[in-house]
Amino acid sequence: MKTVTIFDTPIEYLKGVGPVRADILKKELKIFTFNHLLHYFPFRYVDRSKFYKVTEVNNDSTYFQIKGKIIDMHKVGQGRSQRLVATLWDETGNIELVWFKGIKWIVDKIKSDKEYIVFGKPNYFNGRYNIPHPEIEEVGATKIDLGEQLQPFYFSTEKLKSKGLDSKGISKIMKNLMPVIQGHLNETLTPEIINNLKLITREDALINIHFPKNQQILQRASARLKFEELFFIQLTLLELKIIRTEKVKGHIFSVVGTYFNDFYHKNLPFELTGAQKKVTKEIRADLGLGKQMNRLLQGDVGSGKTLVALMNMLIAVDNGYQACMMAPTEILSVQHFNSISKFLQGLNINVRLLTGSTKTAERKIIHEELLNGELPLLVGTHALIEDKVKFKNLGLVVIDEQHRFGVAQRAKLWRKNIIPPHILVMTATPIPRTLAMTFYGDLDVSVIDEMPPGRKPIKTVHFYDKDRLKVFGFMKKQIKEGRQIYVVYPLINESEKLDLKDLMDGYESISREFPLPKYAISMVHGQLSSKEKDYEMQRFVKGETQIMVATTVIEVGVDIPNATVMIIENAERFGLSQLHQLRGRVGRGGSQSFCILMTKDKLTNDGWQRIKTMVSTTDGFIISEADLRLRGPGDLRGTQQSGIIDLKIADLIKDEKILQYARTTAIKLLKKDPHLNNKENRVLRKQLAYLNKNRIDWSRIS
Ligand code: ADP
Ligand code: MG
Numbered sequence: 001m002k003t004v005t006i007f008d009t010p011i012e013y014l015k016g017v018g019p020v021r022a023d024i025l026k027k028e029l030k031i032f033t034f035n036h037l038l039h040y041f042p043f044r045y046v047d048r049s050k051f052y053k054v055t056e057v058n059n060d061s062t063y064f065q066i067k068g069k070i071i072d073m074h075k076v077g078q079g080r081s082q083r084l085v086a087t088l089w090d091e092t093g094n095i096e097l098v099w100f101k102g103i104k105w106i107v108d109k110i111k112s113d114k115e116y117i118v119f120g121k122p123n124y125f126n127g128r129y130n131i132p133h134p135e136i137e138e139v140g141a142t143k144i145d146l147g148e149q150l151q152p153f154y155f156s157t158e159k160l161k162s163k164g165l166d167s168k169g170i171s172k173i174m175k176n177l178m179p180v181i182q183g184h185l186n187e188t189l190t191p192e193i194i195n196n197l198k199l200i201t202r203e204d205a206l207i208n209i210h211f212p213k214n215q216q217i218l219q220r221a222s223a224r225l226k227f228e229e230l231f232f233i234q235l236t237l238l239e240l241k242i243i244r245t246e247k248v249k250g251h252i253f254s255v256v257g258t259y260f261n262d263f264y265h266k267n268l269p270f271e272l273t274g275a276q277k278k279v280t281k282e283i284r285a286d287l288g289l290g291k292q293m294n295r296l297l298q299g300d301v302g303s304g305k306t307l308v309a310l311m312n313m314l315i316a317v318d319n320g321y322q323a324c325m326m327a328p329t330e331i332l333s334v335q336h337f338n339s340i341s342k343f344l345q346g347l348n349i350n351v352r353l354l355t356g357s358t359k360t361a362e363r364k365i366i367h368e369e370l371l372n373g374e375l376p377l378l379v380g381t382h383a384l385i386e387d388k389v390k391f392k393n394l395g396l397v398v399i400d401e402q403h404r405f406g407v408a409q410r411a412k413l414w415r416k417n418i419i420p421p422h423i424l425v426m427t428a429t430p431i432p433r434t435l436a437m438t439f440y441g442d443l444d445v446s447v448i449d450e451m452p453p454g455r456k457p458i459k460t461v462h463f464y465d466k467d468r469l470k471v472f473g474f475m476k477k478q479i480k481e482g483r484q485i486y487v488v489y490p491l492i493n494e495s496e497k498l499d500l501k502d503l504m505d506g507y508e509s510i511s512r513e514f515p516l517p518k519y520a521i522s523m524v525h526g527q528l529s530s531k532e533k534d535y536e537m538q539r540f541v542k543g544e545t546q547i548m549v550a551t552t553v554i555e556v557g558v559d560i561p562n563a564t565v566m567i568i569e570n571a572e573r574f575g576l577s578q579l580h581q582l583r584g585r586v587g588r589g590g591s592q593s594f595c596i597l598m599t600k601d602k603l604t605n606d607g608w609q610r611i612k613t614m615v616s617t618t619d620g621f622i623i624s625e626a627d628l629r630l631r632g633p634g635d636l637r638g639t640q641q642s643g644i645i646d647l648k649i650a651d652l653i654k655d656e657k658i659l660q661y662a663r664t665t666a667i668k669l670l671k672k673d674p675h676l677n678n679k680e681n682r683v684l685r686k687q688l689a690y691l692n693k694n695r696i697d698w699s700r701i702s
Contacts (some may be wrong), residue, residue, distance in 0.1 A: 006184050007035035015176040021163050028157045037177055040170070041209055041225075041649050042152035045218060048119070049149040055092040057122050057129050064131070065119045066090060067139065070110050075103065086110065088118055095122075096130040106136070115139040150212045174210050182207070188228060188687040190680055193665060199224045209649075223658065226650040230438075230662035232691055235684065237441035238666050241294075242674050244442075249419050250292035251395045253284075257318030260311065262347050275450035276304055282446045283312050283424065287396075293422035296440050299448030300620040301428045301584025302455070308448070309398040309424060310340055316422075317349070317376040321395025324378040326385070328401050330355045330530050331537065335559060336400065337379040354380035354389070357530045385416075394421045401428060428581065432625045434652045434659055441663070458587040460595040460615050462571075471567065471596060472513050478565050479519065479546045483591065485565040488582055490573040491526065491551035500527060506569060507549045520545040552578065561589030571597035571614075572607035576627035579614050606630055629653055 011031055012022035025031040031040060046063045057064050068090035076083050084099040084106055097118060099106050110116070120134030154170040165173075185203035193199070200208075200217070205224040212218035272280070279297060286293035299305045313323035325340070327333040337353040344351060352366050352375055366389075369375035373392035378384065394417045425443065436445060463471055475485055487510060489503040507523055514521060522536040522545040540548045541560055548563075566586045571579065579597070587593035597611055613626045650658065669681070676685045 006181060007033060007038070009034045011037060014173060014180070016173045021165060021173075024159055024163055024165070028160050034177060034181065037174065038181060038206060039648055040154065040174075042154050044153040045150040045212065046119075046153065047149065047215070048151050051117075053092040054088070054090050054095045057095060059122070063119065063121050065117065066095070067115060067117050068094075069115055070097075070112060073107070073110065073112075088116070096128075097134050097136070098130050098132045100133070110136070150215065150218060152210055152212075171210075178207060178211070186683075188683060189231075190683060192680070193231075193669075197227065197661065197665075199227065202228070222649065226655050226658050227662055229648060229650045230655070230659050231666060232688060233438060234441055234659075234663045234666040235670070235688060236692065238663075238670055239674075239676075239688075241442040242670060244294065245291050248292045250290055250422060251287075251316075251319070251321060251419055252290045253287040253315050253319040253321070253395070255318055256315060259317045259347070259349060260314040263311070263314055263344065267343060267345065267347065270452070272307075273304065273448075273450045273452055275299075275448040276308055279446040279448055280308055280311060282444075283308070284315070286444070287312070287315065287422060292420050293424065294443045295422075295424050296436070296443040296445045297424055297426045297448070298436075298445060299426075299428065300451070301581060302451065302588055303428075303448040304452055305426045305428070305448060306336060306339060306400070307343070309400075309426060310343060312424065313377060313396055313398065314349075316396040319395065321393050322370065322373070322376050322378070322391050323396040323398070324380070324384055324391075324394065325398040325400060326380060326382070328381070330357065330381055331533065332400065333379055333381045334534065339559065340377070340379060349377065350375050351377040351379065354378055354383045355530075356381060356383055358383065389416075391416055393417065396422045396424065398424045398426065400426045428584070428620075432621070432628050432652075434656050435628065437659060437663055438652060454590055455587060456590070456592050457618055458566075458583060458593045458595050460583065460597065460618070462597045462599065462611050462615055464601050465598060466601065468598070471598070474594075474596075475514075475547070475565065475567075478594075479514075482562070483565065484540065484543065484545075484560065484563040485547045485567065486563055486582075486585060487547060487549045487567045487569065489549075489551050489569045500525060502570070503549065503551055510547060510549060514547060519547065521547045521549060524548065524550040526551060552582070559588055560585075564589070564591050564593040565596065566594070567596045567598060569598050570600070571611060572599045572603050574610075576610050576613060576623050576630065579610065580620055580623045583614070583618070 010022070011017055011025055011033055012019050014034060014037070017025070025037075029036075029040060031037050046065075048065060050065065051067050052064045054066060054068065057066075066088065068088045070086050071089045071094065072087040074085060076085055082100075082103065084103040086097045086099075086106075087094050088097055097120075115138070117137050117139055118131065118134045119136075120131040122129040122131050152167075152171055152174075154167045154174075156166050156170060160166070160170075163169075182203070185206055187194075187202050189199065189202070194201070199205075200220045202224070204217075205221040205228075208217045208221035209225060212221065279299075283293070283295060283297075286295060297305055297308065309325060313325065316323040325333075325336055327336055333353065333355055337351070341351055350369070352362075352369070354363070354366050358366070358380075366375065366378070370378065370389065370391050383389070397416075425440075478485060487506065489506055503523075503525055507521070511521060520539075522540040524533050524536045528536070536545075536548075539545045540563075543562065563586055566583055568574065568579065568582055574582070583595040586595065595614070597614060599607070599611060603611065609626070609630060613623060617623060652659070669684075670676075672678075673681055676682075676688070
């Protein structure tokens with residue numbers, strides 16, 4: 001039964017809100033209840049007890065508070081473009097204050113003999129700073145009371161502002177909320193946790209996060225709330241793992257049979273790397289336990305994950321089960337299918353490919369053979385998870401490049417058998433530890449941290465567009481040596497004509513520079529049918545064309561060892577992990593490979609950081625951490641689609657330590673009390689139930 005508390009009160013009933021503002025709060029910030037508002041935290045605080053001197057203004061990204069006299073005030077311009085410029089003077093110098101709106105009100109308010117407190121964010125313009133639209137208040141008239149020395153800043157939107165809910169407006173209604181909830185804020189952590197980590201109470205934390213009395217208590221409030229947020233995520237994930245290992249039975253793959261042995265002894269063309277052996281062992285151990293495996297296999301691009309997956313798929317077959325491998329795109333699944341077919345040549349094992357473009361006749365055969373068990377191995381795209389696709393006895397599912405699969409799609413795989421199949425999720429984009437802990441905290445992790453031998457590190461260089469002729473020259477030299485080249489254009493949205501235009505223009509200029517019959521060029525982009533794409537791809541794979549001009553459709557997994565040059569056009573428009581993925585397309589053979597990043601002459605700071613990172617390292621982990629710092633985690637993992645983790649206060653980059661504490665605390669706790677049945681842990685169970693009320697059924701998610 002749902003107990004309704006004061007916190008569930010609809011937001012319109014808060015003093016100062018009402019139906020109109022409530023409507024906008026709901027639409028713009030998803031604030032429906034008192035509780036939602038309470039958890040809408042400031043993103044910054046400004047110390048209003050500190051005053052700066054005019055000469056100390058040195059930055060246009062922070063707020064400054066200055067005390068001084070207005071020594072000049074005049075209007076500039078006419079009509080709509082009119083502005084008011086005032087000069088504030090303190091004993092160190094002067095600075096201009098500028099207003100574009102509310103001019104009359106300011107003119108009436110300011111008197112020349114009085115001292116004022118000015119507060120605002122400076123702007124650097126024409127070689128000096130000014131402060132646009134500062135708050136201004138006569139000294140002594142200030143309404144700021146001591147409790148508000150640290151002024152909270154809330155994110156707001158245009159629509160909210162138009163109804164008076166700018167940062168200050170939000171702060172005002174927050175202030176109305178405080179007396180309502182005070183005394184009702186129950187503790188959600190156990191005394192033991194609170195004492196061990198010396199946390200402040202939940203009530204103190206929630207009040208001080210909005211209205212901090214001082215810097216020190218603000219920090220403690222923030223630490224407490226961050227810990228709490230991360231702790232309950234960890235608790236959920238780890239508990240889920242416990243439930244799965246206890247309740248969900250798994251197929252037991254007890255034997256290593258002829259399929260595996262034949263492959264290993266007759267067909268495997270090279271030695272496994274040490275890392276491949278290590279992770280294979282880890283996976284093998286899981287598969288023999290009688291528990292369902294949920295494992296994440298991490299390994300940089302080209303580290304040989306496919307092979308590891310294949311070996312385990314063969315073991316599934318040896319034990320009488322079916323196995324499938326799912327990839328996010330048609331091209332990738334075709335490629336997996338081809339390389340798996342090649343690995344299995346002469347072994348008399350049935351493998352088929354199922355994608356959106358599989359012909360009806362073939363599809364029918366696949367459906368039949370899956371049901372009667374004649375088809376042990378299947379490779380494909382999303383087509384694999386359609387309801388029509390039914391297996392006789394699915395034992396193992398491998399998901400490649402999983403970040404492209406939505407959570408719901410993965411959950412579907414679970415239901416393909418009465419006993420859920422083992423699940424191996426492979427990802428080529430290394431995930432920073434903090435992210436892995438948060439998003440895959442319930443999965444076991446294996447890491448391939450070694451590349452197959454003989455690979456030469458890829459040389460990465462940056463060229464500006466104006467140096468294109470040099471690049472053409474270099475391309476010709478490489479082609480003369482028998483190598484092949486990718487030229488990749490960014491793609492923001494497949495349907496955007498603009499993207500295609502860039503690609504077409506590029507194709508034309510390359511065609512002019514590399515004319516037939518001496519050269520041949522392939523082109524692949526999202527507007528082609530998959531048949532056309534495949535045709536173009538195949539010409540390049542077979543070496544009939546030397547240059548492949550493409551959009552990012554070739555991003556993942558394509559494996560052509562003879563391709564040694566990756567040219568990325570408008571490289572500044574790509575994210576770091578995407579650049580890293582693209583670069584991973586070359587360097588797959590024994591020859592020296594190159595990645596050339598082309599950019600326009602002017603780069604934003606972020607763009608420049610990304611190029612610099614790419615040029616300086618090929619280490620996927622360093623790159624993904626830099627990516628996390630530059631872009632934030634939301635982008636990185638496509639979490640919007642999963643909607644699972646929506647951090648309100650913790651920051652996965654800055655709060656790694658707190659996350660670590662949260663995880664160890666949760667682990668320790670569950671070791672003693674795996675189901676939180678002990679009396680003292682009842683508060684935790686209650687809070688978990690409350691938090692997970694509206695969430696998707698996590699246990700169904702791999
Ligand atoms: P990933 O999927 O991890 O990006 P792949 O599985 O596609 O990497 O492997 C990249 C290439 O390296 C493939 O051509 C594969 O056949 C080859 N390869 C895999 N393991 C080894 C190994 N131990 N020694 C040599 N080459 C290997
Ligand atoms: Mg791969």
